[in-house]
Amino acid sequence: MNAPLLKVRNLVKEFGNFRAVSGLTFDVDLHQVLGLLGPNGAGKTTTLRMLSGFLTPTQGDIFIAGCSMREHPLTTRSQIGYLPESVPLYKEMKVSEYLSFIGGLRGLSRGGIKKERERLLEDLELQNVSSRLIGKLSKGYKQRVGLAQAWMGNPRLILLDEPTSGLDPEQTVEIRMLIAKIKETSCVILSTHILSEVEKMADRVLILNEGAIAASGSPAELSRRLAAGKTFRLAVRGAEEKIFEVFDSMPEILSARKRFEKEGILYFSIQTGPEKEIQPQIVQRLVHNGLELIELAEEEAKLEKIFLQLIH
DSSP states (O other), rough: OOOSSSSEEEEEEEEETTEEEEEEEEOOOOEEEEEOOOTTSSSSHHHHHHHHHEEEEEEOOOOOOOTTTTOOOHHTTTTTEEEEESSSOOSSSSSHHHHHHHHHHHTOOOOHHHHHHHHHHHTTTTTGGSSSBGGGGGGHHHHHHHHHHHHHHSSSSSEEEEETOOOOOOHHHHHHHHHHHHHHTTTTEEEOOOOOHHHOOHHHHHEEEEEEEEEEEEEEHHHHHHHHHHHHHHESOHHHHHHHHHHEEEEEEEEEEEEEEHHHHHEEEEOOOOOOOOOOHHHHHHHHHTEEEEEEEEOOOOHHHHHHHOOO
């Protein structure tokens, strides 16, 4: 089994008497996307800045491919690409010039700069704007250029702070697809307040609250572990009054509401407690009362609901 690419151990950051980050310990594998979630002041940006090497931890250490950031800061930083929330772009430079400039900062050779520039222009679909001034680009293209500078030199760890903030739905989908492409060669850590984006992009989620880890796992794991109850989607053919009588006769069903009716089929959403295997009872009661069950499916708890449970 391969060792994690990133290992974070007991990471602490204090500003005077204020502890912004308190004892974070976690691992991230290569080809994995980790989503950092948390309310304002939870420590997300401070954590990213420590992972990037911009801030020095008060305690703890960060290991990239087994190399300590405390002991070998330059070696570890060479393996990191960072896209802060405010994209660091020189608006008076052309896209191609800017990427060459970043390649020079990365210490690449002249041939290496050209090779990486052409790769990034192709992979991020920037060829058609390569000769345009960055300041004249749309926000979506500026974000692509920001991703390109973070990916220059193909670093193994990519840090993204709010990568889809301020983008329209189409641009957001494009950035999501690009992050999936970056994941093929690197591991990605992204911080965001857009919960639906984490559900779509992240393999694992780390929920921070007051500088500490409140929960971690895949979105599906967190849903199963933390959901207080279950929600089911039902489609039933029959009299509405009789269907509600069945629901009312089952104490396991905490609430039921009709969603809509279409072509003689009634669609409901019901909330139950955390009891397991309640579906057979629902089916039995409906059939016993002469009702035709068309669909019965459990809906996963949304990450937003779980997030709110943890931080309040």
